[in-house]
Amino acid sequence: MRAPIDWLRDHVAVPEGAGAAEVAAALVSVGLEEEALHTGGVSGPLVVGRVLSLEKEPQKNGKTVNWCQVDVGDVNGTGEPQGIVCGAHNFHEGDLVVAILPGGSVTTPQGPMEVSARKTYGHVSAGMICSARELGIGEDHDGILVLTDWFAGDAAMLDRLVPGADAIPLLGLDRETVEVNVTPDRGYCFSVRGVAREYGHATGAAFTDPATALAAAAPAATDDGVPVELTDDAPIRGRAGCDRYVARVVRGIDVTAPTPSWMKVRLTEAGMRPISLAVDVTNYVMLDLGQPLHAFDLDRLGERVVVRRARAGERLTTLDDVERTLDPEDLLVTDGGETPLAIAGVMGGASSEVGPGTTDVLLEAAHFDPVTVARSARRHRLPSEASRRFERGVDPLLAPAAAQLAVDLLVRLGGGTADPAVTDVGTPAPAPVVTMDPGFPARIVGVEYPAQEVVAVLEQIGCTVDAGEGPLAVTPPSWRPDLRTAEDLVEEVARIHGYDRIPSVLPVPPGGSGLTHGQRVRRTVADLLAAQGLSEVWEAPFVGPDRLADLGLDVAAETARTVRIANPLSDEAPLMRTSLLSTMVDAVRRNVSRGAKDVALFEVGLVTDLAGEQRPAPTVDVGVLPDDDVLAAIRAAVPDQPRHVALLLAGDRDRAGWWGPGRRADLTDVLELVRALGEALAVDLVTSADAVAPWHPGRCARVSLADGTPVGHVGELHPKVVQRLGLPERTVGGELDLDVLTRAAEATVRAHTLATYPMAQSDVALVVDRSVPAATLEEVLRSGGGDLLEDVRLFDVYEGDQVGPGKRSLAYRLTFRSADRTMTTEEVSGLRDAAVAAAASAHGAVQR
Known part of the structure; x- marks a missing residue:
């Protein structure tokens, strides 16, 4: 979100000397990440010039250029007209234009360009006459910027247009803009109103909510407004696709009236391209307050508006001239329930677009379900400024104020008349009350927050707090749909109190047994x-x-x-x-x-080792603690791993x-x-x-x-x-x-005392069938050798003529040891013979 500093000053007391860097630092302190700082892309002598003469000179390449003499006052040091070659043809002698003189710099699609006096088309062109795109205040590059057209209707600005006047402050090119990265849970900051509110939280500067006065000025709903029906036969997660719809009508608008220069400059600074009066007004209100609006040509609508889900096979050509096949989950604004007019919260349709012949406009200010809008925008790969705000959550109480501001601007700038009939249908769900112990933030963050400070911070961000004897009962403001749990409120307390005031302390590990x-x-x-x-x-x-x-x-x-x-x-x-x-x-x-x-x-x-059939696990909503039965069912569905x-x-x-x-x-x-x-x-x-x-x-x-x-x-x-x-x-x-x-390995390992008496070894070679495993024969030797047999090791295997076909010889080394005496040769021989006898009995082993 780009927030021009001058625009912020409409809502919050930003000091006159504060620059973009200072404002950005304040916003960072309350959790808004700085993305970039923007200033005008023009430097050097940029002045108002009057075209004194214009000579068209055809060239051999088929192109015609204009050799112009431009009055730039005394800025060039001589007071003489400045000779400039220009290839545009949308201006005439006597027009006031913007000229940049040698030594200046403008922005081109290829990057910054230094302006100098240079010979071209047989003349020395001492400067350049600029277009809106080169000045960074618009996208028009087909012709140069004619100041009388740009400031049409603004008598005060027209009086300041004299040759040689500095054009940088006239066009607002000296103003700064802060761009911040808005996280999904802070959708209200997708507006100048929201960013200004956060600046007030960060600095204590006085914040004036523009929606308060607008809501007070907005008329109440009447019975004779444009009929609007809200129907939803396929709500997502039980939430209706649209729970509030405000419609206002402005008649007799001159849609060809020029958008005032101050609005075009603000739209451009905020990253949007001025298009036409009706579109610019709705975009301006959206950027200012955060409520997306849409303007319909009233003459192209029927008697009523119906908001419903799409039917299978329905199609709609959107404003980008693409015919789209609609999905049953798409929420539509329709004409009488039949003809689709717009994909709600995403983009309008071409059939009801405001055009040059439009005189009567229906303004829509609605509150659409975030999940519905997000899915539609992604399904159709149609991201828009409106969907970007709706999917993050728009203030459901903001619609009347936003509609009132749009009506006021269209009446003032387009010469229209506001229809006294007002439509306001639907009832948004009230914000849930969150219960929180006053000491909970201190326990979670590790910083001592007095109960009075916790209440003050919550009230500062717009919450209503019922601070009785027990836990706090907190009702979040309508523009904060992200505040739903006590942990969310803790984050707000830490954020407003100051992340930088949370000490960096290495945690002390609790006592324990270490690794399992x-x-x-x-x-x-x-x-x-x-x-x-x-x-x-x-x-x-x-x-x-x-x-x-x-x-x-x-x-x-x-x-x-x-x-x-x-x-x-x-x-x-x-x-x-x-x-x-x-x-x-x-x-x-x-x-x-x-x-x-x-x-x-x-x-x-x-x-994975599944015992029986695979069973599906029950699902639960995010943020809801499952009960014991559900947890047991989930665990039962998980196979052994x-x-x-x-x-x-x-x-x-x-x-x-x-x-x-x-x-x-x-x-x-x-x-x-x-x-x-x-x-x-x-x-x-x-x-x-x-x-x-x-x-x-x-x-x-x-x-x-x-x-x-x-x-x-x-x-x-x-x-x-x-x-x-x-x-x-x-x-x-x-x-x-x-x-x-x-x-x-969990069994206790018992230590054995080292034997102090010598060991005695005896080797035996046993002939057995080839099918007898060596390990099996080893176990028989161990059992037959008695308790004094300490170890049995296989050290040789032989197969050949000396043992016969189907046979093999396995040679083992038997180790005997007594814990209380030195064993005699006779004892060792007897135990060896007993082991061999056991092998002969079990597997027919014959000693070689």
Whole structure:
């Protein structure tokens, strides 16, 4: 919003010496962000000139230029006429124009341009005759600015137009404008009235609300006004599309009458282009008060106006000459309920536009629903100054005052007559009363605000405060639809009291236990894997049925245990993942495609595990605390989301170099990482052979707790999976349920006293069927070796002629130790033989 300083002074006592920078600083102190400061884009000698002579000179290129002699008084130091070449043809001898002399600067579409005396078209042109766009006070560049036309009807200004007079103050080019960024909750600041109010809050300057006097002067509604019906068969969120509509009629207007120069200058300073009297008046009122208005040609309307929702298939040609297909959610202003006249709050239609032949005008000042207007503006990609204000909330009590100001201006400037009949229908909803404890702002902000100061600030911003013995009952002003909760009022107290008066104090953390057990586990896992050379990645948790099929999973079963997204980012990935690996393979493939041959990645993230059918969660309005039943229903609709850790290794685990050849990552590397995780969390993990997708059936291990609780799987990806996904050959990895590990790690770890007696070791090599897993045989040895068997380690595997077909030899090192004595050879041999006997009994093991 651009607010000219001189315009602000109409509503608030801005000191005469205050510049744009000072005003902007005051506005920033109450939360209005400074966007820019604007001044006239002209410098140097800019004067009033009278055209003494004008000679038309055709050129060889077909263009005709004017060689002009212009009286600029004594400004040029000689008093002689100034010779200037001009290509425009909309002026004549004797006209008063604006001339900039050498040394000055004007603004062009390409940027600032320094003016100098230069030879052109056979003459030395000592200056330039300016257009409105070059002066920055309009968009007209077809011809130069003729001052008698610009100031038509303003006798006082016409008297000041003498050759040589400084044109900068005459055209208001020395005035400054502040541009502020208006946030969505401060829509009332999309007006000079609103910005002036905020300046008064910031500085204490006296603010005079122009709407007060205008509302008092506005006549009451009469029974003979233009009939207006407000109907809405499809309200959004239960709110009617239009809850107030004021219509005023002005007859006998001369719409061709010129817009006064002061209004054109103010519109231009505020960033709008002067168009015609009727349009300029409605825009001026909107900028001044914040109430958008629309002018209809009364002769083009029927007997009544109906505001309703659009019907399917209806079309309307808007003022930008675009025919638009309307949506049933669009709110329309119609002629008798049949012919659409305008998209309410967005843009009018061409059929009822005020034109050169218009004499009678119907002025509309209405209050439209913000959500309805916002949706229509975005649906039709039709942002307008009106919609920008309506969608942020317009004062519902402002319509009569705005209509009165527009009527007064049209009568005064256009020679019209105000119709005594007035239409004012609809009743806006009253502002809700907000209850707030006087000490609440101090508790929220951390600054002591006395109760009297809280009441004073709220009353200063326009609230009505009932300050009894208990909490304050606060009724926000009509122009502040954003004040709906006690927290909103706290923000106002802090803002008006001064954000700069809130001390910067580092908060003192409350005493506590620090990280939770789950957080410590996750950090331990991530730190360990990173220390082992793996890089952490994050992948979006969305997959499609094709990915599940590529992994060799049962698509129907996986789809049944996950959630289908109602509005997915991609139609190819509408499901929540049930496995980290299903999305993590993308990271491996992406890194390999970019030249990384050796990849080691891990991810810690959530997966979805839906038990039963997917149930929709109830929705509640924003700002409303759900009751216990609704919260329970929301929680019940959320599926289980266990946290997993997954890892994938591809390429070499040990890289080649001068030290020797490299080594490709294999299943043993993954098993070692799992073992390290178990040791770091003090959790006993047991691995056993398994065969599940997407792993190679002969190179897959099941990971579980000592009590048999499943934790996950590790292995080498199936060759077909690798081929379908485009992964490096023999990619290995695994996925573990981190929640299971977290619960297991909660058990107290008992410290064991270090043994002081020596250990005794004995090696055994057992021949068993190839189908017997090494881990299974190890467990049998442990159980058969007794309590003194401290450790069992597999150190060799042999398959060949010496053990026979279908057999293999597994060599284990058994470690025995007693806590109270040195064990004898006989004891060790006996315990070893017992362990071997248990293996022979369980799996037919034969000692080599």
